Amino acid sequence: MAEITDDVxxxxxTSADLERVLAVEQDCQLTPWSMTxxxxCLASGYHCKVATHEGExxxxxxxxxVLDEAHLLNIAVAPAWQRRGIARWMLEQAIARAVDGGMSVMYLEVRAGNRGARKLYKQLGFEICGRRxxxxxxxxxxxxAVLMTLML
Structure with missing residues (x-):
């Protein structure tokens, strides 16, 4: 696996990013989120982040x-940038921020068939806590949906 560069x-x-974010989402998801x-999420003050390389x-x-709980609602990497460690790096940043912010737990859900994501989450310490x-x-x-949790 090629690693991310120092340039990421x-x-x-921001709202100016939304067209490109939506395009990444549509390229990655069978049932993508809408622009709405x-x-x-931006209007509600959620922690919305973009990874960029030379402006892209x-x-x-x-x-x-919510209180001392962090919830990963969505994460995606553009297909041309996948398998370079960007998702891992973003998640590591999110976990560090959650710890610094006094969070005690992080939750997420993932498609049962998304083996790559499930493997990554397990490597980062997430454990299965339920199923929908x-x-x-x-x-x-x-x-x-496989529900996963990480005690911080």
Missing amino acids: RLRTM NFRS ITGFMVLST PGYYRAEEGYED
Whole structure:
């Protein structure tokens, strides 16, 4: 796996980023979020970040916090930038920020069939804590959501 370069940066997402963020989302997800979803997250003050390389958005993540809980709501890396460690790096940044912010736990959910993401989350210390049967629409029918937690 090629590693990310020192030229990749993580910054706060702005409304000016939303067209490109939506394009990344649509390239990566079978059932992508809408522009309204992203606008709502920005307006609600969620922790919305973009990874960039020379001004190009290579990925993004959206987290919410409630009391001492952090929730990873969405994360994606543009297909041309996948398998370079960007998702891991973004998650490591999110975990560090959650710890610094006094969070005690981070939650996420992932498609049962997304083996790459599940492997990454496990490597970062997340553990399976539940399952939502038939939660995600799949190419044929539905697939389960796997719920995962990381104690901080």
